[in-house]
Amino acid sequence: MYVWLACQSFNFEPMDFNHWDIILFIPLLFAAWKGFSKGLIIELASIAALIAGVYVAANFSEIVGAQLKSWFELEGTWSGYLAFILTFVGVVFAVYALAKILEKAVNLVALKLVNKLAGLVFGIVKMALILSIVLNIVSWFDHLVPVMSKSEPQNSLLFEPILKSAPTILPILTESGWMEKAEEVAAPLFEMEGEGLEDDND
Incomplete structure (x- = not known):
């Protein structure tokens, strides 16, 4: 019921949400509650x-x-x-x-409520950054061994905004080129593993 009301308030249809939204929404909700309770x-x-x-x-x-x-x-x-x-x-x-x-x-x-609400916002932002870093790492691995892409994250409402939040707020993640460097090192390992699997199948 509450999810449906939230969808209506933001003009989202419930069918627009998929399992990725549920996976990402739960930790964000927990972070919001934790941030509000702590301040x-x-x-x-x-x-x-x-x-x-x-x-x-x-x-x-x-x-x-x-x-x-x-x-x-x-x-x-x-x-x-x-x-x-x-x-x-x-x-x-x-x-x-x-x-x-x-x-x-x-x-x-008399600033208790302000402290609580600011904590709620900070908690969501902090969790979004953590999730974004995790998703960027997982997306990088998925680029080498496609698994996550098969679950259609592009149809999620939350996946893309959260994925881009850390590189936007922390440009060092993209400017340092660590993903390209890591791919150069790891790609041959995945290629060797793939060749080994093909040999086993033969």
Whole structure:
């Protein structure tokens, strides 16, 4: 019922949707709900925490490791691993703590709904980019070994816009020419595999 109403509001016929739309719509819907429930601040903090955690741990875990050695007399390898993990976790918790404080401040000035709606939009955009990167990789493999193209993704309403979203927003995906370079390396492998299958059939 809800899907039908959505179709009518955008002048889409339900028959225009195919299985690709369902596959893509489910994660987008989940991302929208997750983004709305968390809000923009926490959504941004989740990304910032990962980036900051990896950066700080990679550059400053040696200092933490040296301190752990002096405290617990740990071996070099173990102290390095433990220092990286502790530094990463510490930074992630610190970023989340700051985000929670900022979120409470935003809620106090009656911007909670704005934060939630912005989180919903950000969640959809983030998931669309993730799906776009995945679809671009799958489409590249499909160019070598046609499988996905047989399922008629061109008849999907969501497939083409999502496929193009990442290369549009992140031009490095197309400007770097990584797909062409990867094809040059992988194509002979697929040709060899195809010849092997033909020999087996003979």
